Amino acid sequence: MITAGIDVGAKNVKIVLFEDGEVVARGTGLMEMDREQSIQIAYQATLKDNDIQEQAVERVVATGAGAKSVVFATDRSTLVTCISRGVRAANPSIRTIIDIGANDAMAIKCDETGKVVDFAVNEKCAAGAGSFVEAMARAMEVSLEEFVAFSLASTKSIPINAQCVIFAESEVVSLIHEDTDRNDICRAVHDAMAGRIASMARRVRIEPPVAVTGGASYNQGMLDSLTKELDIALTRTDNAEYVAAHGAALLAAEGRGSA
The missing domain is CATH 3.30.420.40 (ATPase, nucleotide binding domain)
Known part of the structure; x- marks a missing residue:
């Protein structure tokens, strides 16, 4: 069948x-x-x-x-x-799942039998999802692949405080005008996104092993930032x-x- x-x-x-x-x-x-x-x-x-x-x-x-x-x-x-x-x-050993899509992110907690016991979703703003990074890459006039590469090359952490995609874009533009290193700007975007996702995920009381799914999980810059934010090993699922x-x-x- x-x-x-x-x-x-x-x-x-x-x-x-x-x-x-x-x-x-x-x-x-x-x-x-x-x-x-x-x-x-x-x-x-x-x-x-x-x-x-x-x-x-x-x-x-x-x-x-x-x-x-x-x-x-x-x-x-x-x-x-x-x-x-x-x-x-x-x-079957996975207990916590973090799914990151274009406009949404969610965390799912499973028990030892695989039954869903809790879940949480991000807020309505897309600042905790893949489209946030895409918007910031457009603001910096680089491809998504270049954006990720710049982020991974960063050696300095700087904050982005805006809680909205629109305001965050303005903050990124300001950093560009201040001649902030573009590597650090890209990392700051990923760190900001990771912080929002981690805050959402902690609501289900994360328990390892943890799997990361969704198209945005292929963004290695974001995945590195999320791993550092949660201080836990993350496994990206196949496909x-x-x-x-x-x-x-x-x-x-x-x-x-x-x-």
Whole structure:
């Protein structure tokens, strides 16, 4: 039986196809103004690229902020449930999960059986998510890859105090005008983001081992800052951006959803 998990985020839609206990396909696509069309395009492309007929997919579980836009879904499940299910399938020892997406971040606490016992989400402002770093990179007129490299080269910690993306951008511009070393500015942005994520994560009483998921977890500058802030080892999961979709596909295979 082939099942599908579809995670509809603010920036991307992620798709995982599952068969006989194995992932057989992954796909992704940008979210445009028309959500339903964006999902259909990404889904059909994933099927085509992996030579899978749509009628062969028996169940589809959708998750994420735009889950309701997956009009062909068999069922839906919460992001917390899907992320924890996806992570624990890969590593059952994980007790705490920190997920960092484009616009949101969350921390999930699991017990020894894998059951979610607590979770916390960041505030509405995106200053604790991946889009915050992207906005700061644009303000500095560098690519995200360059921004991360500059941050990792920094040898000095300086504060950014603004609690809002808009105000933080103004603060970064001021630092640029003051001829502050760009390496230190980039590190300051990551440190500020890490501080907000850590504050949110501590609300669930972090217990190791800790896994980090979500597309923003590939930002090594942010990951280094978060590791220093929490003073604990962090493990980035394989295919970190697909974890929620993977969990949704597993739930579909088990005939579950609506959790």
